[in-house]
Amino acid sequence: MMRRETILNLLVFLALPAVALAALALDEPFTITLATRAAILALAAVGLNLALGLGGLVSLGHAVFFGLGGYAMGILASHAQSYAPLDLGLFVIDGTKSMPVIWLVAISVSALAALLIGLLALRTTGVYFIMITLAFGQMFYYFTISWPAYGGEDGLSIYVRNSFPGLNTLDPVQFFGLVFALLALVLWIMGRIERSAFGLALGTARQNATRVETVGLSPFKLRLVAFVISGAVTGLAGALFADLNRFVSPTMFSWQMSGEFIVFIVLGGIGRLFGPVVGACLFVLLEHLLSGVSEFWLIYLGAILLFVVLFARGGVIGALVGQGGRHE
Amino acid sequence: MTFKQLMAATCVAALGTAAQADGVKVGMITTLSGGGAGLGIDVRDGFLLATKGNDDIELVIEDDQRKPDIAVQLADKMIQSEKVDVMTGIIWSNLAMAVVPAATAQGKFYLSPNAGPSALAGKGCHENYFNVSWQNDAFSEAAGTALSGEAGKVFLMAPNYPAGQDIMAGFKRTYQGEIAAEVYTKLGQTDYAAEIAQMRASDADQIYFFLPGGMGISFMKQYAGSGVDKPVSGPAFSFDQGILGAIGDAAVGAKNTAHWSKDLDVPGNADFVAAFEAEFGRLPSIYAAQGYDTGLLLASAAAKADVNDADAFRAALKEADFQSVRGKFSFAANNHPVQDIYMREVVKEGDLVTNRIVGTAATDHSDPYGADCKL
């Protein structure tokens, strides 16, 4: 028999394409855009969830990778747009409007950044880790604001969405399909990682670091690998987010962005594979509905969030399937 | 009438027009929550006042929270779901850069009630993009001209971001004199003790700065307490009605350039100021005046042409056939304003700190980027 949580996961997961298809039938393209936004934010939070949910690393700086992914897209596409090659000092490359290439660059750049940040930040734990990741986020944020080459605070506009072989990405539903397929792929990979020897060791290191040390594994290395994979996935989401908006700006690096990723995870249910997906969908829905209700809608959002943290500790999934967080 | 009643009236008017084929549906994306909400609320209220009771105009208002990605999302919503004809409302240059090119590329009209990034005035200009406020450099270009010859050595200060650099570039473009120093501060900086010390130590005769919103309030209060007595001036953004109340006496005497002032003696302006104050219980700011003019411009075009006939509607907008509260107003070839810019001085009228016009800084000013615009 399937567990109630598995059924719920499937329902939520299939709700996204169902909403998109219904919107297509009803000619409501904006609803498809909302579903795409939810799927991309979910992807970013799925990335963070590996570090946070499984690894116990509360990173308040994942916006760094989100932003790097976004700027990878923005910079490559703007060079393609202006036909000006990108001079990297050692070698010169052409800009590109091909999504797969952009994704690859976004993933590599974010992974590299996660490796460097992780090497430094993982020396600390607890609140210090939260704060040092926040500090890295702020460094990138202020740097992009004051760096004039790619628009500074104005950001970069890309007029036409980048291309993917065989698809018309400007069509909202085709772009949604692409994003959804990536989300499904990443969720599948994350599920595999969780159940792998690496995932088990990482989870054990969170609960009791000495236990993994006694079997000859280094908690530091486990966490570093998790942090790098986590950053790479969030970077991919950043590239997609930039393509959704056809725009990148330093706000992608802001600490509020990092905070929102954490909110998605906790809203959905921490330590659950589908938690970030549920959380991101719910957040996008709330944002959309509440902002129409009142000029002071952020008060309601805050109250809902507060209620979930205080009284619904397993998040929405926990409340619906009637059990606490899976890792508790 | 209270604000709620006004909103209700607008909505009723909106419902009434929904059935008419020739109504114009307007999507307003502006900042209504968070720290920068004051500017958006002024633009919105000015626009509402200008279009009050106008059956041709149906208005949808959304809050962008000053976040570019939210603004982009709302623009998609306005275009894809609400199917608006005209968009307006954005306050900040970076949000405008995120929204305007995409909106005009999809055949929508965009009327800018604030913000005029240089990229949209030059190479990036578009036949459907009309700037009803100013190109970012305009106020400082006018100030540079007006201060030439009398200000001596000038100390420049602005936040280190594109609009700050643009505005300082505008001043340097027209100022005939020496620049003593040029300082760029952190965006959102709240303490200016270090910069004030540099001002004191420098041999500058005058300070010219651009620090919008809370940054300007902080700087002016700290400058007043520092005992440095070099005259200060800047574009109107740091001296506008919405924030003068918060700066208080510390601002008195500061010169600033703007295209509008509440004491500007042109037809309709006194009525606008009185109506705005009666409606909303506060004095209008330049943002309110820009919102008001945007509403008037739109109404004038809607009365002349059907928005579904894009060419006719565009031509009607370009005529700018409305009585601007700024007096003379027309569009240059790049759809940016040709207007007079005044030198204002902050004065005290009884207990009220406000602006008074002391001269004209530039006549028929238009921006220099139009040369790159292929319209």
Place this chain on the structure above:
Amino acid sequence: MGWMSALLLIEQVLNGLQSGIMLFLMAAGLTLIFGVMGLINLAHGSLYMIGAFAAAAVAGATGSFVLALAASLVAAAAAGAVIEVAVIRRLYDRDHLDQVLATFALILILSEGTRWVFGSFPLYLDVPAALAGPVTLPGGIQYPAYRLLIIVVGLLVAAGLFLLIARTRIGIQIRAGESDREMIAALGVDISRLYTLVFALGAALAGLAGALVGAIQSVQVGMGEPVLILAFVVIVIGGIGSIKGALVGALLVGLTDTLGGVLLPLALSGVMEASAATSVGSALASMSIYILMAIVLIFRPTGLYGTA
């Protein structure tokens, strides 16, 4: 270096110290709350804002700066006590993640609630007339009198806090609570009352900082967040829970921020052209305190005075 620029440098050092003291007022409450209750309070910036708004409202109604300062203390302490009883005390047993989120939610509620009450436009709050101008310091440095007041108040608060913790009954309970919660409960101390008291004290310090700083900055919604982040940088550098660390961290951050903004563009103008030096220098300066924090944490993962 000429006499004039030496004087300027001294003045800038003074500015850095003064900005550090302002930060200390904010950071002291934050680190105290963390030290005693183990709580990360992101809503500390909102208490700072509440203090500033209360001061502006009272100053507007009465014209008295002293009453305004008193109002900021009372309002922030009262808000702190209410928040502690209603929300915060449910978070002591939770992990840091829940604390971050719940207090993040509080920021949303308090910021927008303040905007709902006071409107969207900045409020007026000015320094008292007696302290409005500059005073001349030895060496001919002109320095704003009000900023000297901030330095004095900050040092008094620092001294008061050290005395409170070292010499008073409450201080003994606080120190006991930091090291062993069960023990003070066993000693018959009403622990929940102690926690409410400490939280209200931290809130009152934040409120006082908001009012003092609000008089020379902008009293507006959202004023608390930038300073909150700075205060976190301060307590992380100093070592979380350590008042001494907060003082040292605050001075380090104040000096780095102030001198970085002045000296970096100057230093770079030697190696590149003027406008590029200004822009690169200010970019680096805006990152400087975060770089400082990263460096400190890399070498001392629990801050300068922190214990693991």
